[in-house]
Amino acid sequence: MKEKLMEIPKIELHCHLDGSVRVETMYELLLEQGEINPMEMEQFEQMVRVKDDCKSLKEYLEKFKYPLKIMQRKEYLERITYELLEDLSLQNVKYVEIRFAPFLHMEEGLTFDEVVESVLRGMGKGQEEFGILSNVILICMRHEGVENSIEIVEQGEKYLGKGVVAVDLAGNEADFPPEIHQKAFQLAFEKGYNITVHAGETGIEENIVKSIELLHADRIGHGIAAIKDPDIMELIKDRGVSVEMCPISNLQTKAIKTIEEYPIRDFFDKGLNITVNTDNITVSNTSLQREYQLLMDKLGFSMDEIYTLIDNSIEAAFLSEEEKNRLRKIIIEELG
Ligand SMILES: [Zn+2]
Numbered sequence: 001m002k003e004k005l006m007e008i009p010k011i012e013l014h015c016h017l018d019g020s021v022r023v024e025t026m027y028e029l030l031l032e033q034g035e036i037n038p039m040e041m042e043q044f045e046q047m048v049r050v051k052d053d054c055k056s057l058k059e060y061l062e063k064f065k066y067p068l069k070i071m072q073r074k075e076y077l078e079r080i081t082y083e084l085l086e087d088l089s090l091q092n093v094k095y096v097e098i099r100f101a102p103f104l105h106m107e108e109g110l111t112f113d114e115v116v117e118s119v120l121r122g123m124g125k126g127q128e129e130f131g132i133l134s135n136v137i138l139i140c141m142r143h144e145g146v147e148n149s150i151e152i153v154e155q156g157e158k159y160l161g162k163g164v165v166a167v168d169l170a171g172n173e174a175d176f177p178p179e180i181h182q183k184a185f186q187l188a189f190e191k192g193y194n195i196t197v198h199a200g201e202t203g204i205e206e207n208i209v210k211s212i213e214l215l216h217a218d219r220i221g222h223g224i225a226a227i228k229d230p231d232i233m234e235l236i237k238d239r240g241v242s243v244e245m246c247p248i249s250n251l252q253t254k255a256i257k258t259i260e261e262y263p264i265r266d267f268f269d270k271g272l273n274i275t276v277n278t279d280n281i282t283v284s285n286t287s288l289q290r291e292y293q294l295l296m297d298k299l300g301f302s303m304d305e306i307y308t309l310i311d312n313s314i315e316a317a318f319l320s321e322e323e324k325n326r327l328r329k330i331i332i333e334e335l336g
Contacts, residue, residue: 001293001296001303002289002293004303005288005289005292005293005296005306006091006092006289007092008092008306008307008310008334008335009092009093009094009310009330009331009334009335010091010092010093010094010288010289010310010313011093011094011095011096011275011310011313011314011317011327012088012093012095012096012097012277012278012288012313013096013097013219013244013275013277013313013316013317014097014099014221014244014246014275014277014278014279015084015096015097015098015099015277015278015279015280015281016099016100016139016279016280017071017080017081017084017098017099017100017119018064018067018068018071018100018104018280019063019064019067019279019280019281019282019283019284020084020278020280020281020282020283021067021070021071021080021083021084021282022080022083022084022087022282023041023044023045023048023049023282024041025079025080025083026044026048026066026067026070026282027041027044029070029076030066030069030070033069033070035066035069035070047063047066048063048066048067048282048283049063049282049283049284049285050063050252050283050284050285051285052248052251052252054252054253054254055254056253056254057202057253057254057255060249060252060253060283063283064283067080067282068104068105068107071104071105072105072107072108072109072110073108073110074110074114074117074118075118077105077115077118077119077122078118078119078121078122078125079122080122081098081118081119081121081122081123081126082122082123082125082126084096084098084122084126084281085122085123085126085127085130085132085134086126086129086130087281088132089126089130089131089132091287091288091289093132093288094132094133094327094330094331095132095133095134095314095317095319095327096132096133096134096135097134097135097136097137097165097166097317097318098119098123098134098135098136098137099136099137099138099139099168099170100115100119100136100138100139101138101139101140101141101170102115102116102138102139102152102155102156103141103144103148103152104141112151112152112155112156113155116136116138116156116159116164119136120136120159120162120163120164123135123136123163124163133327134163135163135164135165135166135318135319136159136163136164136165137164137165137166137167137168137196137318138152138156138164138166138167138168139152139167139168139169139170140152140153140167140168140169140170140181140184141169141170141171142169142170142171142172142173142175142176142180142181143171143172143175143176144171145180146180146181146182146183146184149167149169149181149184149185150183150184150187152167152184153167153184153185153187153188153191153193154187156193157191160191160192160193165193165194165318165319166193166194166195166196166218166318167184167185167188167193167194167195167196168195168196168197168198168221169181169185169197169198169199169211169215170198170221171198173198173199173200173201173202173204173207174202174204177204177207177210178197178199178207178210178211178214178215179210179214181215182214182215185197185214185215185216186216188216189216194218194219194318195215195216195217195218195219196217196218196219196220196221196244197211197215197217197219197220197221198220198221198222199211199217199220199221199222199223199225200220200222200223200224200225200226201221201222201223201224201225201250201253201255202225202253202255203225203255204225205225205226205228205229205232207225208220208223208225208226208232208235208236209232209235212235212236212239212241217241218241218242218318219241219242219243219244219316220236220241220242220243220244221244221246222243222244222245222246222250222255223236223243223244223245223267224245224250224255224256224262224263226243226263226267227263227266227267233266233267233270233272236272237270237271237272237273240273241273242273242274242275242312242315242316243267243272243273243274243275244275244277244316245264245267245274245275245276245277246276246277246278246279246284246291247259247262247264247276247291247294247295248278248279248284248286248290248291248294249278249279249280249284249286250262252284259294259298259299260298260299262299264276264295264299265299265300265301268305268309273312273315273316274309274312275309275312275313275316276288276291276292276295276309276313277291277313278291292306292309295309307335310331311328314327314328314331
């Protein structure tokens, strides 16, 4: 089964670039910059990955300190993006939406355009060499305030249709509720961005409703708190909103205590458009096949249901109908 899950064509919709940097590259670049001393790779991995017994979201977020130190130069951003696409193509991922928060990469002098264009260059090269398709989602950080979000929406507009497909809102949900960023997301909606919002990851179900109704969310990141209220599940379904679920990450951050309480089976059986994703490949030490394996081992998902999840991801992708059909055709042909 492991091999089968490795081989099947896959789609990834929720993948943070800073959480998915190749470990060897991170080590090499941190060493080069004098940020770390030489050490065994095993020891380094403990600094940049969580274990499955990760204690809290705080412990999880601490791991992002290292990738962000090196993701401040054009050539590194390009290389990291390119390598991510290489790694994903080896796992037969056909399409990925890569997300990052531009301002987190502007701390040492890069401009917004330099950050975005470096990632787009890495994507172009990755597609050329590995045939993997990708697009970018620009993240607005909740704590940065609405003015920053508006700037992202305005500055990112020129890349719409050229690799950028959407905006996202991420970060501390409890202290910075969705409505703070309403003006920016209204603008994004008017400019034709697709919209996804991290909501209901840490138990606040009303953030899901606000994201759909006030921020025009087409997709919800995580969304696990919807399980608390049948009306919210109905809303998600009625509005045709897709949910980007990331099981292993949610287990590690303690958004859920055990996999048995993970609501994906309920969502799936109620007919919500559920997709499965990694969140952070390096930090979570995961992969799409590992996520699928967990669903099969612990939550009784069959291989056919895994195929349905992959088809759901095509449906939820920020692509045109024509592009979705092309992707579907590639996948169906490969699965025979
Ligand atoms: Zn996320």
